[in-house]
Amino acid sequence: xxxxxxxxxxxxxxxxxxxxxxxxxxxxxxxxxxxxxxxxxxxxxxxxxxxxxxxxxxxxxxxxxxxxxxxxxxxxxxxxxxxxxxxxxxxxxxxxxxxxxxxxxxxxxxxxxxxxxxxxxxxxxxxxxxxxxxxxxxxxxxxxxxxxxxxxxxxxxxxxx
Numbered sequence: 553x554x555x556x557x558x559x560x561x562x563x564x565x566x567x568x569x570x571x572x573x574x575x576x577x578x579x580x581x582x583x584x585x586x587x588x589x590x591x592x593x594x595x596x597x598x599x600x601x602x603x604x605x606x607x608x609x610x611x612x613x614x615x616x617x618x619x620x621x622x623x624x625x626x627x628x629x630x631x632x633x634x635x636x637x638x639x640x641x642x643x644x645x646x647x648x649x650x651x652x653x654x655x656x657x658x659x660x661x662x663x664x665x666x667x668x669x670x671x672x673x674x675x676x677x678x679x680x681x682x683x684x685x686x687x688x689x690x691x692x693x694x695x696x697x698x699x700x701x702x703x704x705x706x707x708x709x710x711x712x713x
Contacts, residue, residue, distance in 0.1 A: 559592025565600055566591055574610040578619040582643045584611060615654035617644050625656050629664040632657070634697025665698050665706050673710065 560566045566588065573579065573587055581602065588598045606613040617639055624630040625640070632653050639649045672692045676685050687705065693703045 563593075563597055563601070566593055566597070567604065570601055570605060571610055574605060578616040578640045579611060580620075580644055581611065581613060582615045593627075593671075613644055614648045614651060617648040618655075621649075621652040621656060622660070625660050625664050629668045629696060629701070631665065631692075631693075631702075632661060633698030633699065637697070661698075662702070662706065664694060665702060666709065667692055668696060669703075669706055669710060 560569065569591065570584060570588060571626060574584065584602060584605065585598055593601070602611070620639060620642075621635050624635050630638075635653065636649055639652070669692075672689050673685065676688055680688070689707070690700075690703055693706075694700070695697050
């Protein structure tokens with residue numbers, strides 16, 4: 553059950569609450585709009601307040617996308633496809649998504665994929681056939697949002713090294 557707040561009718565008070573909300577961690581526009589609508593503000597007031605937050609630097613889609621993508625990659629080991637899907641669900645601009653994934657492509661994603669596959673491989677009993685182990689690891693990595701060619705390249709590294 554969600555915590556229901558009392559409606560705020562004072563725009564100044566709503567601004568303070570929104571600034572505190574954005575200060576705590578990076579937020580996307582849709583999260584802030586949802587929070588403002590939950591406070592009982594109308595569409596015009598939400599748009600005005602959102603504009604103020606952007607101008608004052610409290611809110612930035614590109615900053616949010618970068619923080620979200622790097623956090624999900626490093627902590628949860630998500631791949632580019634899963635991160636892209638999650639950011640699209642939050643209505644983040646495609647350009648911001650592309651820019652957020654660029655710095656992670658060369659180093660962070662391959663390292664995360666290798667760690668993910670190594671961890672999964674260690675959990676599969678060695679009594680299973682080689683093809684069953686490969687299939688299991690492949691499906692697991694795929695559910696984390698990695699492309700087949702990246703999985704194949706990492707599998708070759710794991711089996712070769």
